[in-house]
Amino acid sequence: MVLNYIWIAFFVIAFVIALFRLVVMGDFDVFPAMMNSTFESSKTAFEISIGLTGVLSLWLGIMKIGEKGGVVNVIAKILAPVFSRLFPDIPKGHPVTGSIFMNIAANMLGLDNAATPLGLKAMEQMDEIKNEKLKIKNDLQPMSSEEYDRAKATASNPMIMFLVLNTSGLTLIPVSIMTYRAQMGAAQPTDIFIPILLATFVATIAGIIITSIYQKINLFNRTMMLTLGGACAAVGAIIWGFSQMDPDTMNKVSTSTATILLMTIITGFILAGVRKKVNVYDAFIEGAKEGFQTAVRIIPYLVAILVAIGVFRASGAMEIVIDGVKWCISACGIDTAFVDALPTAIMKPLSGSGARGMMVDTMQTFGADSFVGRLACIFQGSTDTTFYILAVYFGAVNIKYTRHAVAAGLLADLAGVIAAIAICYLFFG
Numbered sequence: 001m002v003l004n005y006i007w008i009a010f011f012v013i014a015f016v017i018a019l020f021r022l023v024v025m026g027d028f029d030v031f032p033a034m035m036n037s038t039f040e041s042s043k044t045a046f047e048i049s050i051g052l053t054g055v056l057s058l059w060l061g062i063m064k065i066g067e068k069g070g071v072v073n074v075i076a077k078i079l080a081p082v083f084s085r086l087f088p089d090i091p092k093g094h095p096v097t098g099s100i101f102m103n104i105a106a107n108m109l110g111l112d113n114a115a116t117p118l119g120l121k122a123m124e125q126m127d128e129i130k131n132e133k134l135k136i137k138n139d140l141q142p143m144s145s146e147e148y149d150r151a152k153a154t155a156s157n158p159m160i161m162f163l164v165l166n167t168s169g170l171t172l173i174p175v176s177i178m179t180y181r182a183q184m185g186a187a188q189p190t191d192i193f194i195p196i197l198l199a200t201f202v203a204t205i206a207g208i209i210i211t212s213i214y215q216k217i218n219l220f221n222r223t224m225m226l227t228l229g230g231a232c233a234a235v236g237a238i239i240w241g242f243s244q245m246d247p248d249t250m251n252k253v254s255t256s257t258a259t260i261l262l263m264t265i266i267t268g269f270i271l272a273g274v275r276k277k278v279n280v281y282d283a284f285i286e287g288a289k290e291g292f293q294t295a296v297r298i299i300p301y302l303v304a305i306l307v308a309i310g311v312f313r314a315s316g317a318m319e320i321v322i323d324g325v326k327w328c329i330s331a332c333g334i335d336t337a338f339v340d341a342l343p344t345a346i347m348k349p350l351s352g353s354g355a356r357g358m359m360v361d362t363m364q365t366f367g368a369d370s371f372v373g374r375l376a377c378i379f380q381g382s383t384d385t386t387f388y389i390l391a392v393y394f395g396a397v398n399i400k401y402t403r404h405a406v407a408a409g410l411l412a413d414l415a416g417v418i419a420a421i422a423i424c425y426l427f428f429g
Helices: 002-023 030-069 071-086 096-108 112-140 145-152 157-167 175-183 189-215 222-243 247-275 280-297 299-314 317-331 339-347 352-366 371-382 386-396 405-428
Strands: none
Touching (some): 002 030, 030 247, 071 096, 071 222, 096 157, 112 157, 175 189, 175 352, 189 405, 280 386, 317 339, 371 405
16 A cells, blocks of 8 residues: 555656646656656566566576475574564464575575575465465455455565565675776775675664564564574674775675575585485476566566656656755755765665666766765665565565555665765765
8 A cells, every 4th residue: 555655656746846847947858758768667677577587487496496305494494493583473384484594695695686586485485374374264254355355465474574674685795886886996896895784784683673563573582682693793703704805805705605605505405306306307397487477477566666766767856855855954064975875875765777877877976986986885785675676576476555564664774874874974984
């Protein structure tokens, strides 16, 4: 429901601003630009979906081998103590726990292409759990067909917690951002590594806390406190380890770590399938078919969200928001040095490619080693594309009523943005 209102607002605000620019400012290019953006965004959405088909087929095929080989169940049992508290509505030891872990691990390594299909698999499994419980509830206490259909199209608590973990974008190795900085001529492309790690960690912890408050999950227990404390210690160890390396070594180690772990997962799943005497080829084909079906299913959802964002940008609404923020901050007597990097922060929840473009544009305009250039990079790495993730993941399981998912996701994004600004001032201010 919230996503519905936001989607409408994008179009209405864009139309009003464009009409003002046409009537008052005589800008005859604004409406053609908006219409062009609808066609371009629709094309982009389709291309993204088609581009995902191969990757989805690959990774859902690998996951199917992992399921039949017993690897996913082993991971689920290991993580059961933590996940049973963070996702209390998921049955203990359910295979979805393994899918969630694999998705989060891929995100942490910056492997977006691997994370998306794993995340979609997890969403489908959580949808099955929700529908099974709904069927039992309906048998005991029959609902009307409208109530039943609405309940089926409503996000469950585990789905929302999982979405927020994704939108907060915890990334340990921001390889792509460091690559862009190298291409833009940064003296030390890796100097934003530690700031990004700190900012994204804050966003993730904030997302967990915010969603737990919504869902009345108690985090003050021994298991969760040890887990969160251990995560903080692990992040600290990674920061210390990479701080001892020179930039070239850091790039090589981070890239190698990500790719080696990825190939280890693929090979390990296949060998586990062989050990269980599974026909791994047939299992892969079975999972790959699901990947193709999922890619087709998300097309309309992607078209809807990307077209709305494209129209909003083309109308000039984004520029007005940035200028308004700059004026308000200046009026409060606060340093406005960070405001020029805000387009990346504002665009990131809406579009990953759009935010990437904003980041590159900021580095081109102000310099890769400028305060604003570095801050744009930290913004890019501190959170993920909230609305894109909502559209893709919820679209894959036909969820229309998102409950508190948008609010929790955006609040986690806000925490990441605030942390990014503070950390950038601390390191580069």
